[in-house]
Ligand code: NAP
């Protein structure tokens with residue numbers, strides 16, 4: 001088979017970085033869309049970077065933004081991808097209450113801009129949409145592919161729109177377009193304002209004597225937290241099937257925010273109750289109380305199964321923070337287990 005070409009939106013994000021690693025390791029040529037910013041935002045993919053002048057370069061970055069339809073269409077035309085992974089989004093639920101219009105523009109309409117670009121250029125490519133368990137919102141667990149959507153945030157509403165426009169282009173125009181409905185997935189590369197990374201960072205900093213208190217909001221919400229490095233493999237598998245379809249990706253386990261806090265603090269020998277305080281600024285106008293995914297379809301059809309569950313995830317994230325803080329003195333802290341596909345850092 002000739003080498004395939006993938007286009008990833010959101011390549012600078014947590015999932016984009018793991019997916020780029022996976023695809024480069026599989027021999028793909030990978031193109032990523034990067035937003036222009038006043039500082040570099042490519043820290044998560046630095047280790048994959050090669051000088052574009054090198055003959056064997058397989059990772060290419062292009063400036064672009066999902067709010068710019070002409071740029072999106074132009075890049076599709078230029079890159080001629082076999083597979084498009086749409087991971088770009090304003091992905092923070094709390095922020096979506098502050099910025100509902102920007103969230104809708106990027107997270108909802110950005111998906112249409114990509115799909116419309118594929119349709120009008122006539123590219124025979126396959127399309128992956130990063131759908132979210134946040135779409136289930138108030139629907140009780142366990143949630144699966146046929147569970148009713150009841151989003152509880154502007155972000156969740158935008159993702160429901162993106163889910164349906166993806167299905168619509170599949171049904172109306174015959175595009176190979178799929179929705180991966182992923183439950184929360186985390187890693188040491190998680191953005192620092194999501195609760196798992198915030199807690200892991202604080203546990204390590206408190207252990208190192210750099211901080212004393214951690215302010216959090218709702219500790220009772222329950223989530224199905226998996227390991228991001230494993231979830232990108234499910235994305236790829238979805239685009240390798242004969243027929244396009246939608247899949248839930250999850251661990252099937254449930255832990256509260258408090259459980260996650262307890263795991264991280266206990267991992268470094270601390271009692272969380274000595275350090276965690278409540279701050280109402282982290283509450284949301286509407287909350288999603290309980291997400292637990294039923295990923296049996298992904299196991300059956302895609303052959304995908306998670307191996308890292310929440311307690312191990314809490315430990316590996318806290319260890320990663322400790323190692324970062326301790327530098328060379330952190331050699332004794334266990335290394336994050338690499339997923340099978342991970343490349344040696346360049
Ligand atoms: P993330 O770390 O927040 O990354 C989001 C990416 O989107 C970043 O590369 C960001 O660029 C880019 N982006 C934001 N607005 C953009 C715009 N207008 N144009 C172009 N790029 C833009 O998110 P993630 O955790 O990797 O998640 C990846 C995708 O999966 C997202 O769509 C998210 O909503 C969805 N999802 C995530 C989870 C989860 O638990 N992680 C679960 C379900 C679904 P900058 O680096 O410049 O900000």
Ligand code: G4F
Nearest residue numbers: 091093132133134183184193194195196216217218221282
């Ligand atoms: O880590 P979170 O911000 O993630 P949330 O809201 O579940 O959203 C993440 O998962 C979705 C999949 O279901 C993705 F689609 C989305 O893009 C994102 O990746 O919050 C988790 C829980 C919430 O119930 C929140 O209220 O933690 C609670 N929480 C309590 N204190 C906090 C805090 N969340 C944050 N971010 N910060 C806190 O201080």
